[in-house]
Amino acid sequence: MKTVLVTGCSSGYGLETARHFHEQGWQVIATMRRPQPDLLPRSERMRVLALDVTDPRSIAELLGQCGEIDVLVNNAGIGLFGAFEATPMATVREVFETNAFGTIAMTQALLPRWRERRAGTVINVTSSATLAPMPLVAVYTASKTAIEGFTASLALELAPFGVAAKLVEPGYAPTTRFAANGGERMAGLVTEPYLPLAQEMFAALGQAGEVTRETDVAEAVWRAANDASGQLRFPAGADAVKLARRAA
Numbered sequence: 001m002k003t004v005l006v007t008g009c010s011s012g013y014g015l016e017t018a019r020h021f022h023e024q025g026w027q028v029i030a031t032m033r034r035p036q037p038d039l040l041p042r043s044e045r046m047r048v049l050a051l052d053v054t055d056p057r058s059i060a061e062l063l064g065q066c067g068e069i070d071v072l073v074n075n076a077g078i079g080l081f082g083a084f085e086a087t088p089m090a091t092v093r094e095v096f097e098t099n100a101f102g103t104i105a106m107t108q109a110l111l112p113r114w115r116e117r118r119a120g121t122v123i124n125v126t127s128s129a130t131l132a133p134m135p136l137v138a139v140y141t142a143s144k145t146a147i148e149g150f151t152a153s154l155a156l157e158l159a160p161f162g163v164a165a166k167l168v169e170p171g172y173a174p175t176t177r178f179a180a181n182g183g184e185r186m187a188g189l190v191t192e193p194y195l196p197l198a199q200e201m202f203a204a205l206g207q208a209g210e211v212t213r214e215t216d217v218a219e220a221v222w223r224a225a226n227d228a229s230g231q232l233r234f235p236a237g238a239d240a241v242k243l244a245r246r247a248a
Contacts, residue, residue, distance in 0.1 A: 001045075003027040004225065005069045007053055007106060008076030013125060013170060015039060016214035017073055017221050022046055024222065029066055031076075051076075053102030059109050068117075071225045072110055074103040074147075075125045082189020084138045091185050092139050099143035104150060111163070118162035123224045124151045125217070128171040128240040131247045135197055136190070155232055166224040167233045171212035171240030172205060212237025 004021045008014040009030035018030040018040055030040055031051035040046050049065060052058040053076050077099045080091070107122050114120030126144040129137055148167060155165040190198045220236035227234075235244040 001025070001027055002070040003029065003066075003068060004071040004073060005029040005031065005066065006073040006075055007031050007051060007102075009048070010034070010036060010039065012173075013214055013217040013221075014073070014075040016218040017075065018046075020215070020218035020222055021225075029069070031062065053106055054097045056105065059105060063109055069110060069113075070120065072106060072120075072122045073125065073221055073225075074106055074122065076102060077125070077144075078185075080140045080186060080189075081136055082186055083136060083191055083194040086189050086191045086194075087139055094185065095139050096143050096146070099140070100146045100150075103147050107154070107165075111158070114163045115158075115161045120162075121164040121166065121225055122151075122154075123166045123168055123221055125168045125170065125221070126151075128169050128212075128235065128237075128243050131169060131235075131240070131243040135201060136194065152232060159230075164227075164230075166227070166231070168217060168220045168224055169233060169235045169240055169244065170217045170220075171210075171235070171237035171243065173212040173214070173217075173237070210238040210242070212240060 004026050006014050006018045006028065009018045010032040014030070018028050022028045022041055022043065022045060027045045029047050029049060031049050033050065033052050035048045035050050037048040040048055049062055050058070051062045078095060080095050103124055110120065110122070124147050126147050127141070129141040130145045130148050133141060151165050151167050158165055216237040220234045224234045233244065235241045
């Protein structure tokens with residue numbers, strides 16, 4: 001029986017991905033900063049553990065509780081919407097600590113095991129914003145684009161050892177907690193000169209005919225975990241698929 005470790009399972013993509021792998025008969029390690037076991041099925045194949053991907057000690061403590069892990073899904077992330085000129089550098093660093101450095105740290109922690117086993121897969125969840133740039137999400141997009149480049153290079157580096165690195169690129173998902181996960185760090189970031197642009201953007205997104213559902217992302221992660229073709233990118237959601245075709 002295979003084991004998947006999914007980060008950021010308190011809501012949205014991570015929560016649905018953990019559920020999906022459990023339904024498929026896998027052992028699941030679902031991680032959250034503040035564990036909420038009631039969000040997921042009670043089962044011998046489901047473990048809900050604490051993890052802060054920005055804290056090396058938390059990563060080490062988590063992996064010390066785990067046995068063999070076949071697939072790592074780096075999903076934990078925070079959103080940020082606002083004008084770049086109004087964004088404090090401390091906030092920029094906070095976003096990168098979770099979205100980029102947290103993903104990189106989790107991956108690095110598992111690589112020695114996988115290289116020795118000559119097996120393992122890391123799946124990094126990014127965003128369709130890396131395929132089609134949008135205004136007012138420059139910092140968020142930068143953090144996700146960093147992981148796109150990291151993963152593409154890493155896939156080539158790990159292939160000789162039988163280890164795979166893959167990307168899942170979700171589209172626009174109004175039902176996720178992007179804004180909520182942004183928290184107080186987004187307060188005041190849309191300053192008066194940028195209000196017309198923000199209103200225009202919100203109007204366009206509100207009229208979007210095709211959006212990405214949490215299940216779309218979970219299914220894309222599942223396909224990536226079971227792919228043996230060497231495919232790197234897995235767009236998730238009809239809108240992301242269209243953007244990926246245009247970018248190809």
